[in-house]
Amino acid sequence: MSQKQKIKNCPICLNDSFIAIETGVHQCYYCGDEVQTAITCTMGHVVCPVCLDSNFKQRVIRHCKNSKAEDPSVISNVFLSSQLDTKGGTEEYFLITAVLVTAVCNFKKQYPSKELLLEMALNRFNIIPEQLVDQHGASGAALSAGVFYHVISQGQIDESKVWQNSNLLVSRCMDRIARLNTPPCTLRDILLVITICVDFLSETLQINLPFPQRLICQRNQSPYCPKEGCIFLDRSSRYPLFSGILGN
Numbered sequence: 033m034s035q036k037q038k039i040k041n042c043p044i045c046l047n048d049s050f051i052a053i054e055t056g057v058h059q060c061y062y063c064g065d066e067v068q069t070a071i072t073c074t075m076g077h078v079v080c081p082v083c084l085d086s087n088f089k090q091r092v093i094r095h096c097k098n099s100k101a102e103d104p105s106v107i108s109n110v111f112l113s114s115q116l117d118t119k120g121g122t123e124e125y126f127l128i129t130a131v132l133v134t135a136v137c138n139f140k141k142q143y144p145s146k147e148l149l150l151e152m153a154l155n156r157f158n159i160i161p162e163q164l165v166d167q168h169g170a171s172g173a174a175l176s177a178g179v180f181y182h183v184i185s186q187g188q189i190d191e192s193k194v195w196q197n198s199n200l201l202v203s204r205c206m207d208r209i210a211r212l213n214t215p216p217c218t219l220r221d222i223l224l225v226i227t228i229c230v231d232f233l234s235e236t237l238q239i240n241l242p243f244p245q246r247l248i249c250q251r252n253q254s255p256y257c258p259k260e261g262c263i264f265l266d267r268s269s270r271y272p273l274f275s276g277i278l279g280n
C-alpha cells in the first residue's frame with residue numbers, strides 16, 4: 033500500500049481503512065479503467081490512482097467521458113448512491129451539468145464532441161460565484177442547469193433563444209426548489225433539477241432522453257436524508273408534490 037493510499041479515505045464510502053486483497057485487475061468505480069491493484073477499502077471499493085488523486089468534479093468528468101449511458105439517472109446514480117466526497121459549496125452541483133451534457137451527447141451518439149463540451153461546461157460552471165449562491169437567493173442547482181443548457185444548445189438554436197431558454201430553465205428550477213419548503217437537501221435538488229431539465233429538453237429541443245417514470249433517491253434510507261416531505265422517497269411518484277400545488 034502506498035503512502036498516498038494510506039492517508040486518503042475511500043471517496044466512495046469515506047471509509048479510512050484499506051485492506052490487502054489478492055493482486056489482480058479490477059475496474060475503477062468511477063472511470064471504469066482496469067487497474068492492477070492489491071488493495072481495496074474494507075467495503076470492497078476499487079478506485080484507480082488517477083481518480084483517487086482527483087477532486088469531485090474531475091472524477092465526474094472521468095466517469096462521464098467513458099459512460100455510454102443515455103439515461104441521466106443512470107449516470108448520476110454512480111455518484112448519488114455513494115458519498116459525494118466534495119469540499120462543500122456549489123461543487124456537487126456540477127454533477128447536474130456534466131450528467132446532462134453526457135446524456136445528450138450519448139443519446140445523439142456524439143461521442144467525439146463530448147469531451148470538449150464537458151470541458152466547456154466545467155469552465156462555465158467554475159465561474160459561478162460562491163457568494164451569489166450563498167447570499168443572493170440563487171440556487172446553485174438551478175444555475176448548473178443554465179450552464180448545461182447554454183453548452184448543449186449553442187449552434188442548435190438562435191443565440192437569442194439560447195439566452196431566453198436558459199433563463200426560463202433557471203427560473204423554473206429556482207421556482208420549484210423554493211416552493212418545496214422542506215428541509216434543504218443537496219441530493220433532492222440535484223434529482224429535481226435533472227428531472228426538470230429532461231422535460232425542458234423535450235419541450236425546447238425535442239430531445240427525449242430515456243428517464244424513469246418514478247425517480248427514487250438512492251440514499252433515502254441514509255441518516256443524511258431529511259425524510260420529511262422528500263419528494264424522492266420510495267413511495268413518491270415522479271411529481272408527487274407538484275400535482276395541484278405547483279402545476280407544471
Ligand SMILES: [Zn+2]
Pocket residue numbers: 042043044045046047073074075076077
Ligand atoms: Zn469504500
Ligand SMILES: [Zn+2]
Pocket residue numbers: 060061062063064065079080081082083084094
Ligand atoms: Zn478511475
